[in-house]
Structures are given as C-alpha cells and as structure tokens.
Amino acid sequence: MKILTALGAVIIALVGCKSNISPNTYSVGSxxxxxxxxxxxxxxxxxxxxxxxxxxxxxxxxxAGAVAGSNMGSDGRDHLLGAIGGAVVGGLAxxxxxxNATKQKGMEYVVxxxxxNLMTIVQGSDVVFAEGQKVLVLYGSPSRLISDPRAKR
Numbered sequence: 001m002k003i004l005t006a007l008g009a010v011i012i013a014l015v016g017c018k019s020n021i022s023p024n025t026y027s028v029g030s031x032x033x034x035x036x037x038x039x040x041x042x043x044x045x046x047x048x049x050x051x052x053x054x055x056x057x058x059x060x061x062x063x064a065g066a067v068a069g070s071n072m073g074s075d076g077r078d079h080l081l082g083a084i085g086g087a088v089v090g091g092l093a094x095x096x097x098x099x100n101a102t103k104q105k106g107m108e109y110v111v112x113x114x115x116x117n118l119m120t121i122v123q124g125s126d127v128v129f130a131e132g133q134k135v136l137v138l139y140g141s142p143s144r145l146i147s148d149p150r151a152k153r
Contacts, residue, residue: 035140042133044110
C-alpha cells in the first residue's frame with residue numbers, strides 16, 4: 001500500500017511538471033526583451049510528438065521504491081536487499097511515468113522568409129497555422145510563430 005501511495009504522489013507531481021510549449025505563453029524573463037521578427041510564409045505543417053521530460057520522476061521513484069522496499073523481510077540484510085530492489089524498480093517506474101505524463105502533441109512548421117531562407121519551428125498545437133499562411137517568426141528563447149496581422153489588411 002505504501003508503494004501505491006508513493007507512486008500516486010509521484011504521478012500527481014509529474015503532471016504539474018509538463019513544459020509549456022504554447023506560443024501564447026512567455027516567461028517572466030522574456031518581458032521587456034527586444035527580439036528580431038521576420039515575415040514568412042508557412043510551406044509545411046505536420047503534427048509531431050514532443051517527448052516528455054526525464055529526471056525528477058526517476059529520482060522520486062527511486063526514493064519511494066527504496067523506502068517501500070526497506071520494509072520487506074525480517075532482518076537487516078532483507079531490509080537492505082528490499083531497499084536496493086525497491087530503488088531500482090521505483091526508479092525505472094518513476095522515469096517511465098514521468099516520460100508518459102509529460103509527453104505532448106505539437107506542430108512542426110517549415111517556413112520560408114521573405115529573403116528565401118527556410119527554417120523549421122516546433123511549438124505547441126494550441127494555435128495551428130495552414131500552408132500558405134503569412135506568419136511572423138519571433139526570434140527568442142523559445143522562438144515562435146504568430147499570425148501576421150498585416151495579412152488581413
């Protein structure tokens with residue numbers, strides 16, 4: 001029962017660790033920064049999978065597994081072996097859970113700038129652009145595409 005409780009806590013924590021890949025979200029550090037912007041046209045669009053993060057889940061799973069495994073057996077040696085086994089299993093489970101919990105869908109865009117350069121940008125799928133659509137490429141960290149408001153004039 002302790003293992004299930006620990007793994008449940010890990011899953012809940014990891015769901016909150018999903019990276020925000022939305023083109024509509026800026027970090028606090030981006031506020032007030034000047035970035036270069038260029039006009040472009042979308043020439044290719046495809047949906048992609050953004051793989052999940054790794055690190056926190058494996059560590060949390062290792063700790064939870066070690067604690068749960070240390071309660072196995074009747075003597076010190078059994079407790080030690082249980083802790084080691086629990087740590088290994090918990091670490092693998094935690095890493096797998098984290099990877100699946102933080103996996104997302106995204107969009108890959110190939111755009112052609114006004115001077116003929118091609119570039120590829122991957123971002124979240126909450127704003128989707130179509131082939132032939134005029135966009136602005138905003139350089140930065142992360143770079144992003146937004147709709148070109150001048151195209152509506």
